[in-house]
Amino acid sequence: MKIFKFNNLHIVHTEKEDGNQRLKENRKRVLNNFNFDDVFIPIQKHTNTVVKYMDFQSEADGLFTDKRNVPVGVLTADCMPIVLFDRKVLSVLHAGWRGLFSGIIQNSLKNHNTERTVAYILPSIRVCCYQVDERFIQNLNISKDFYSKNESGIYLSLQNVAKSILKENGICKIYEVPVCTACSDRLYSYRKGDFENRILTFAWFE
Numbered sequence: 001m002k003i004f005k006f007n008n009l010h011i012v013h014t015e016k017e018d019g020n021q022r023l024k025e026n027r028k029r030v031l032n033n034f035n036f037d038d039v040f041i042p043i044q045k046h047t048n049t050v051v052k053y054m055d056f057q058s059e060a061d062g063l064f065t066d067k068r069n070v071p072v073g074v075l076t077a078d079c080m081p082i083v084l085f086d087r088k089v090l091s092v093l094h095a096g097w098r099g100l101f102s103g104i105i106q107n108s109l110k111n112h113n114t115e116r117t118v119a120y121i122l123p124s125i126r127v128c129c130y131q132v133d134e135r136f137i138q139n140l141n142i143s144k145d146f147y148s149k150n151e152s153g154i155y156l157s158l159q160n161v162a163k164s165i166l167k168e169n170g171i172c173k174i175y176e177v178p179v180c181t182a183c184s185d186r187l188y189s190y191r192k193g194d195f196e197n198r199i200l201t202f203a204w205f206e
């Protein structure tokens, strides 16, 4: 696992060596390192819905908390985990293209003081590997700024889409872990065949 600490904010993402985080026993092993018994994870459906941590048993792709030492997380394998923190409210989002283009970031920011919000983009599939087709670009009317085209195809940068949405909504402080899940041997990737296995990304503040 990789552990990041920004003042009183903690962010952790697991790696293959931590096992498939869909399984509760594997999550428990990870969480025990930080003296947590469990982590709040929503029922992820590629929606743009963000709910408070205690409503984690509903279909949503983001959770937020205003309480200290309440870990909130998402499961991914190529989709983009995004953490937002403004010193009082912490959100964790599962953002694939569906969530991004349907406004999950904008929905989440309604819960935040945007002047103080810092965003963190965690490992996800990047422009090196995220191949899409011409129709996808046309259907979503995606700007040229967000994809690159070469002889082998069209490649989308989910991270650049997210950064653009964040900036448009007044979030200037954006940190990014520039690791591609499909390139890395240490991370699960749906596109590389990990259909069942998931990375857990979770965060809490003290």
Ligand SMILES: [Zn+2]
Binding pocket: 125, 126, 127, 128, 129, 130, 180, 181, 182, 183, 184
């Ligand atoms: Zn890659």
